Amino acid sequence: VIVLQTQPGSPSARAGLQAGDAIVAINGYALAQLDTDQLVGLLGQARSMKVKLDVYRQNSPRLLEFFLSPAAIDQPTVERAFILSPGIGYLRVGGFEVKTGKEIRAAIEKLGGAQLKGLVLDLRNNPGGVVGAAIETASLFLKPGQRIFSVRGRSKEAENVDVASSATGYSFPLAVLVNDKSASASEIIAAAMQEHRRGFVIGQPTYGKGLVQSVFPLSNKSALALTVAYYYTPQGRSLQRPLRDSQIDATLATSAGGLRPEYLVNPEAQTRLRIALDASGSFTTFATEYTRREKVTPEFEVSNQLLDVFRSWIGERRIQPGVTEWVTDTAWIRSRLRQEILNQGVSVERGDEIELARDPLVNRALDLIRPVR
16 A cells, blocks of 8 residues: 555645555554455544554664654645646546535636636536535626526425626536536536536536435434435436435426537547456555656656657566557557656645546547637
């Protein structure tokens, strides 16, 4: 288990853990002897008690000991923000909290604000969160008075939510990336952009969570979440997918729920060799060894010589692809190897930039945004 980064202000950062550190044991349990489920369980226990880590650090003559106490940390919901292509920004939002709308505006301003020539808003794997943050976010891109969503329920008076008349947003081209784990607030935003023809929605059909719920406390520290209404898109379509054996609004019976992107694009296809390399941790292990002996700069590239070294290295570990397999996946292997080496030698943010450069959804977004610009 290799540390790639520590969050500022987190217990790991305060304790002195560094990128490249290898965690050997937790509370005396050697990680090499645990399977994935056991490792997850051990880390789960460490959330509620003080934990001791045995850590190997390059050039250290012995294992280092770190003692960490669990703590809640304020982690930004805008996980990545950088210039993807000249004049075109990229934002990845991991969830929607009270502060998210302001974080998104601040990130856009840092990238160039209204002078940007386009923006890729990545909502993949975003489960949603605070609806107010979704309203703030949608208002950054829509015009005052435009409908964001509406709420209707059996005993709840219909409510329309529109962009405030005082809102000031951006007019640059926009692409929104979604997948089957984009839900709730993410779907509200993507649907509003799609139905107002404000941005390109790219990816796979979304999850389909459009419930408004009230929570009633019960005994034994339990509670009941009661569905009281549904969210509807500006054109009046429910986002909620039908649930088997449930009492649902009749209008949902013919709806698949969720949002279907206008541009359906799948992630990178997996080959037998790609699966074997990722499942075995070959890239991470090789990158760990490489960065311990070589200094890596942000402009690092994988040379043909290093690619040959990597091929011999995996061959020694019983991964021996045929010539056709290797040639077919050479470009992908070069990119993944570069990504992992930059992850450990420079930063996870720099590694993400390399990953996104080969991302089919991101490349489709750039193809669509550039002609609009």
